[in-house]
Amino acid sequence: MAKPIHFFAKTDAYHQLSNFAPFGFEEGGLRWPTVEHYFQAQKFIDLGHRERILKAHSPQQAKTLGQSRAFPIRDDWDQIKDAVMKHALLKKFEDPTLRLLLLETKSRPLIENSPYDRYWGIGRDGKGKNVLGRLLAEVRTEIRNADQANTRESAPATHARKF
Numbered sequence: 001m002a003k004p005i006h007f008f009a010k011t012d013a014y015h016q017l018s019n020f021a022p023f024g025f026e027e028g029g030l031r032w033p034t035v036e037h038y039f040q041a042q043k044f045i046d047l048g049h050r051e052r053i054l055k056a057h058s059p060q061q062a063k064t065l066g067q068s069r070a071f072p073i074r075d076d077w078d079q080i081k082d083a084v085m086k087h088a089l090l091k092k093f094e095d096p097t098l099r100l101l102l103l104e105t106k107s108r109p110l111i112e113n114s115p116y117d118r119y120w121g122i123g124r125d126g127k128g129k130n131v132l133g134r135l136l137a138e139v140r141t142e143i144r145n146a147d148q149a150n151t152r153e154s155a156p157a158t159h160a161r162k163f
């Protein structure tokens with residue numbers, strides 16, 4: 001099996017894969033500073049709290065606001081959270097430089113090496129679900145497939161009939 005890539009800290013190779021990395025995107029007419037800002041805000045119906053998260057000065061502050069239960073979170077959050085995360089990742093990796101970076105990881109397993117989180121990451125014991133790493137691998141496959149389809153479309157048809 002290919003050597004896994006562990007990412008989490010700013011000093012890690014491929015730290016750009018982290019949701020805390022400073023790569024934003026446009027969505028819903030708004031500029032989200034990081035995936036973390038977008039993801040945490042989607043938990044809430046309350047527009048004021050969503051805006052507070054959008055304007056958070058750091059991804060850590062966005063996470064803290066998103067994990068506060070001062071406002072109720074959507075009833076269906078557990079059912080939709082993976083899809084929300086994947087959507088945010090697809091938006092983040094529309095950036096050409098980030099696309100290349102992700103493709104450069106080939107088929108290596110991607111692992112969020114978070115000691116705090118056994119759902120998105122692998123947790124302290126290394127046995128967590130690593131859902132973030134799995135979703136990143138799905139996004140990588142989709143980008144690769146899309147690029148291959150584009151290449152096929154733009155290549156000259158070598159077996160085209162002349163008559």
Ligand SMILES: Nc1nc(O)c(N)c(N[C@@H]2O[C@H](COP(=O)(O)O)[C@@H](O)[C@H]2O)n1
Nearest residue numbers: 008018019020036063066067114120132
């Ligand atoms: N503390 C911390 N630092 C980082 O650098 C991280 N990438 C994370 N992980 C992210 O925290 C989010 C947790 O989401 P929940 O509110 O618990 O569902 C998620 O985006 C992880 O990737 N944490």
